[in-house]
Amino acid sequence: MYDFDREIDRHGTWSVQWDGISDRFGVPDLLPFTISDMDFASPPEVLAALRERVDHGVFGYTDWRLGEFRDAIRHWYASRYATEIDTESLVYAPSVLNQLSQLLRMWTEPGDGVVVHTPTYDGFRKAVTGLGRELRGVPLGDLDALERELARPDSRMLLLCSPHNPTGRVWTEEELTAFARLAERHGAAVVSDEIHADLTAEGHRHIPWTRIAEPGRGRRWALVTSGTKAFNFPALSGSYGLIGDPDERTAFVRRMETGEGLASPAVLSLTAHIAAYRWGAPWLDELRGYVAGTMGVIRERLAKDLPEVDWVPPQAGYLAWIDLRPLGIEETRLQEELVSVEKVAIMPGGVYGTPGFVRLNVGCPRAKAERGVDALVRAAARLRRD
Secondary structure (H helix, E strand, O other), X not given: OOOOOOOOOXXXXXXXXXXXXXXXXXXXXXXXXXXXXOOOOOOHHHHHHHXXXXXXXOOOOXXXXXXXXXXXXXXXXXXXXXXXXXXXXXXXXXXXXXXXXXXHHXXXXXXXXXEEEEOXXXXXXXXXXXXXXXXXXXXXXXXXHHHHHHHOOOEEEEEEEOOOOOOXXXXXXXXXXXXHHHHHHOOOEEEEEOOOHHHEOOOOOOOOHHHHHOOOOOOXXXXXXXXXXXXXXXXXXXXXXXXXXXXXXXHHHHHHHHHOOOOOOOHHHXXXXXXXHHHOHHHXXXXXXXXXXXXXXXXXXXXXXXXXXXXXXXXXXXXXXXXXXXXXXXXXXXXXXXXXXXXXEEEEHHHHOOOOEEEEEOOOOHHHHHHXXXXXXXXXXXXXXX
């Protein structure tokens, strides 16, 4: 029904991934597999709603609490996750990382520890350390290490990525419940970033933090997310969150509307979210199937030419997190080979605190993804021979 094979030229559109490639890699005109946006057009249902709103012609100040925005979110959670949410618990912000920054200011002080899983999304590191907090990483799956870090008297927050970026891991209900109990035991706030949730792969189930936190487990918790990732309209900005405690929620809204001066949201973001959550499910489901097919192609290619890697597709998302350490290749050499010889840009694992991996964005037509994995295989094979 939808054509995900169609290649759309993004050059000259101020794209961070395409036009800004030299800012990160120092070389222009590389084929990019980097920042996590997709090369697909947004759903036709979203584009139609945006065109209708643009045709109205008036773009005055708006209020996200008026109209259909909150009810569209309620509908999405009920239909997608069999979860009833209290729309009075909703808050709004320009982005998920903006929400995180506000919550860090509200619930921690400079010098406090913020506990995260490693590898760690680099946006978390920038937000936490940029505000003078200490990032404290624990390996995925190590509950004992998690408790040790949360037990430190100045560890004030557990910052979750659910599903996890960059690995694509979907946390089970048992794991999330254990996280909540540890945070409650040690008095840590919980912020759960769930922007990748809508991209959970078939056979896995995302559990919203509201299902874990309620009723009343821990006073300070927030679920922060957005439709921009799954439906590919991040440049429209816009995110929303759910904050459990009414006083904390009021404080957040007051901070956004007064201290940050962000009382009026971007109207096209509201329009896109409403259309995506009301009519975008068929597009999203087809997209998920397409990405799964691409992941299967990558798995076959790696199994054939780099069998030592033994890679399996992620449980969520369109980011292939590939462990190349069995090949014994130094990360800097691999990046030089990819950039100077293969002319591709693929994110190195060191960006996320785990050298030896790569993060390959395959939210793109399959032909492009195949070019990327072919380049990776060629570069790795040459270096392995050396």
